[in-house]
Every structure is written in C-alpha cells, then in structure tokens.
Amino acid sequence: MPRSGRRKHRVHSQCRAHVARPGGLTRLRALRALRALRSLGSLGSLGTPVRPESTRRAHLGTRLTQLTAEHRAGARRAGARRLGTVERLAGTRRAGRAATASPAPFSSGIKALGAVAGMVTVVLIIAGSVLTPGSAATSGLKGRWLPIHPRHGKTVTATATVTVTARPTTPTATVTTTRSVPGPTQTVTVTVSPSTNPSTSPTAGPTSGTTAGPTEGPTSTTTSTPITTGSPELGVYMSGNGAGLDSYTSGWAAQPNVGSFYLNWNSKVPALMKTYAGQGREIQAELSTKIVAGSWVTWSDIAKGTYDDHIISVIKSLDALNTSVRLALDVEPDTNYTNGQGGVAPGQTPAQYVAAANHVADLIHANSTHVQSMVWLAGFQSPAIEASFLPAHSKLDNIGWDPYKTGSHAASETPTQLFAKFITTVLVPYGYADIPRHITETGIQTDAASGGTTFSTQTQIDFYQDMPAAMMADGIQSVVWFRANSGAHDYIPTDSSVDKAFASMTGNVLD
Numbered sequence: 001m002p003r004s005g006r007r008k009h010r011v012h013s014q015c016r017a018h019v020a021r022p023g024g025l026t027r028l029r030a031l032r033a034l035r036a037l038r039s040l041g042s043l044g045s046l047g048t049p050v051r052p053e054s055t056r057r058a059h060l061g062t063r064l065t066q067l068t069a070e071h072r073a074g075a076r077r078a079g080a081r082r083l084g085t086v087e088r089l090a091g092t093r094r095a096g097r098a099a100t101a102s103p104a105p106f107s108s109g110i111k112a113l114g115a116v117a118g119m120v121t122v123v124l125i126i127a128g129s130v131l132t133p134g135s136a137a138t139s140g141l142k143g144r145w146l147p148i149h150p151r152h153g154k155t156v157t158a159t160a161t162v163t164v165t166a167r168p169t170t171p172t173a174t175v176t177t178t179r180s181v182p183g184p185t186q187t188v189t190v191t192v193s194p195s196t197n198p199s200t201s202p203t204a205g206p207t208s209g210t211t212a213g214p215t216e217g218p219t220s221t222t223t224s225t226p227i228t229t230g231s232p233e234l235g236v237y238m239s240g241n242g243a244g245l246d247s248y249t250s251g252w253a254a255q256p257n258v259g260s261f262y263l264n265w266n267s268k269v270p271a272l273m274k275t276y277a278g279q280g281r282e283i284q285a286e287l288s289t290k291i292v293a294g295s296w297v298t299w300s301d302i303a304k305g306t307y308d309d310h311i312i313s314v315i316k317s318l319d320a321l322n323t324s325v326r327l328a329l330d331v332e333p334d335t336n337y338t339n340g341q342g343g344v345a346p347g348q349t350p351a352q353y354v355a356a357a358n359h360v361a362d363l364i365h366a367n368s369t370h371v372q373s374m375v376w377l378a379g380f381q382s383p384a385i386e387a388s389f390l391p392a393h394s395k396l397d398n399i400g401w402d403p404y405k406t407g408s409h410a411a412s413e414t415p416t417q418l419f420a421k422f423i424t425t426v427l428v429p430y431g432y433a434d435i436p437r438h439i440t441e442t443g444i445q446t447d448a449a450s451g452g453t454t455f456s457t458q459t460q461i462d463f464y465q466d467m468p469a470a471m472m473a474d475g476i477q478s479v480v481w482f483r484a485n486s487g488a489h490d491y492i493p494t495d496s497s498v499d500k501a502f503a504s505m506t507g508n509v510l511d
Helices: 003-020 027-040 053-099 106-117 271-278 299-304 308-319 350-367 383-388 415-427 457-465 467-474 496-510
Strands: 120-126 160-166 173-177 186-190 233-237 258-263 282-287 290-292 325-331 371-377 398-401 437-444 476-482
Touching (some): 233 496, 258 271, 282 371, 282 476, 299 350, 325 398, 325 437, 350 371, 383 415, 415 437, 457 467, 467 476
Parallel strands (some): 258 282, 282 325, 325 371
Antiparallel strands (some): 120 160, 173 186
C-alpha cells in the first residue's frame, strides 16, 4: 500500500474510533477530524478515489451534520442513565429514613464535646513527684523544698492515678509525694492551668565506683534540687553535746528539728539524744575512732571487721530511737589525719578511711531501719584531698561538710557562695552531686580576726537571715549552727540581736 494510502487509512480509522465512543465527539473534535480528512483528500474508506472539490465540500457538510446529531443523541442517552441512577438512590434513602429515627445534627455533638472538654478537672495523685523551688507551693518555704534521696538498698515505689471529672470548676492539680525513707509524708496542693506540666528534675541513680578519681555522675549544678519533699532541718549545737540548748531556745517560736552529737568510741546514747528523738527531731552523729586521749582504733582494723560487734551494737542503739539518724565515722577526717590534734590515729591514709567507711555503711544498711550512712568532712582542703575521702557512691546516703565564714572571707560573701564552693569543686566534678547535702557545722566568726575581716553585727545578722535562700539555691537539706568555740575561733555572738535573728529565721522556716 502506498505511504499516502497508509496515512489516510490510519487517520480515517482514528476518526471512526472517536465517533464510536460513548457520548460521541465534541463539535470541536469532529471539526478537527474532518479538517484532517479533508487535507488528505478523502472521507471515504481506504482506496476511495479523490473527489472533486465541490463534492468533498458537500460530503464534509453532510458528515459534520451527522456527527453533531450523533453527539447530541449520545449525550441525551447518558443523561437519562444518570437520572435513573439518581432516582433509584433517592428512593432507597427515602425508604431508609422512613424505617429509622432522624439523628441529631453532627455539629451539635461537636459543640457538646467542646463544652465538656472546657470543664475538665484533672486530679493527679503521683507518688514521688517533684515541685521546683520556684513554684507557688514552695515560694513560702515552710519546709516544703528540701532534697530527700532514697537510702541505698531501700525500695522506693511510685504509683500514679489519674482521675478526670467533668464539672465547671477551675482545674487543680493535687500532688501527693510518698517516699520509703524516714521523714514525714506531705501533700502539697497547687493550682495550675490544664496545659501546665509539673516540673521535674530527674536525678541520676546511685552508681558504684572508687574515689581515686572522678567518676561518672550527674551534670547537676549548684542550683539543682533533684527531689523535694519533707521539711528543712535547722539545728544549733552548743558545747557539751548540746548542754543548755533547751534553755537557750525555750523562747523561740519554733524549736530546732535536728540535733547534733559527737560520740567517742565507747560512748552510750546520750539522754538528750533520746529526748530529741522522742520529740521527732532528726539526729546527726559522729562515731569517733578515739577511745580516750592518745588511744584509738584504726581504720584498717574497722575495714577488716575487727570491731563489727561493737559497731553493730551502736547502730542498733541508734536505730531504737525510731527517728532518722545520720551516722558518720569520724568527724573531719580530711583534716584530722594530718593535723596532729589527736582526733584520729596518726599515720593513716585516705584510702584506709574509705575502706573503713564503706564497711561501716554496709553494717548500717544490714542492721538498721532508721540509720543512714554519712561522711562528715571539713570541706576546705583541696578538691583532690576532699574527693579522696569520699566513700563509694553506692554506699553513701548523705554528705556533710563544715563551711565557716572566718576572717579570711570577704564581708560581702553570702551563705550561698560559701556553701557552693564544695559543691562546684568536689561534688559535681567527682560525681556525688546527687547525694543529699548537709551543712553539718557552720557559723560566722565573732572574735576579732587577726589580719583579716572582723564582721559587724549586721553582717552576722545577714549571714543567718540569708540561710534559707542558701539552702534553696545550693540544695541543702540541713544546716546546724555551731554556736561554740572551735578552739581556733569563737562563733558565739556578742550581740543578742544575732541570736534573735537566727531564732526569727528558724521560726519563719519551721513554724
């Protein structure tokens, strides 16, 4: 077949196929197809001879009229089919509506749900929740913000129950904290908006390790207070294991709630300690390795278990007080091991102390319910020396140190700054920042400083009045004022207004 014939045949077939489709061609397509055929010189079947121009025009007009008529007929048939389908569907829906009740409008249901959602009161009962120190519930202090950590080896359980009640009241969140450690259980209620989330500051769990160098620990700073509950603890120590303390504080609006005691190796539980325990005060105590002047037990022998029976007897006597007791092996071993003052046996090492303290901690945890382990440091040695006296993290329940504001300190230094130095240079770098912190002794020098600062009465007053802010900022659980003469300096005020300032501060926090 000639090439021109093949082309005519292809175009002619395409035209017929378009025309044969349901609904026909649009007028525009028909015109385009006819023009294409016209240019080829034929509208007939394959092999039809070319007709004269007049004949082609007449045939073109006839074919165009035919295509238009077919298109209109196809459109009418398609419209009729669609109309029948719609009528059948309409009949089915009418029958269905006749058999069932008419539903409420969907929009009204949405509006009802919105009204209920706007009146939801969420009550959260969460065990072990955390309130930040800056929250409304803690801004007034009153003992609601101090860090309490679980004792190693004890189980701390937490349960959470969420109750949703729809009623038109202001949403409130009630947080109940319960911990399986000695101390009170407290419920704190604060009002928050529904979008407010309780602030948490998760704390890193205890990790065992040596004290030879820095260990992996939390990245908390001096302003972190990992877990908050219970009451702040404020105490006063007076010479003679608190002799005359009750008379001194008799006129205070609130009595101190922690007692401090120093026990020699063979000491019995003092009567005053039993009295304070009966009043609900917590106790911090030292078990000294000093027997009498010039006689000691050694840290190495303690670590070997040589004195287990005696130590266990002391632990059980303290546990029988039924109050929280923090027990430390020797006070300020970080200075006493080299100062030659006879507080501990001479010639001992930090490693020997750590081994002994670890063993005592094991005995405490195995033989008591209310007694906790504690290390009691001076805190002013180099960070490396201080860290070398820290027992294993996994065995240590509390850390205490004794920062004093002596004449070598600036008058403008605040308790927050004074307490923070040990935290930032020792506890944080060496991985102990998550263990409860205690200021086991503190005070501001009241005698004339030799070559240093002599602090005015107002500076002394400010020091004690700023104590609650320091406890908050540095995450301190307890502070004990060493109101005595240390042998090197006097910390007994010469102006009674300083005593009144401490009493007033204690009343504001504890009352």
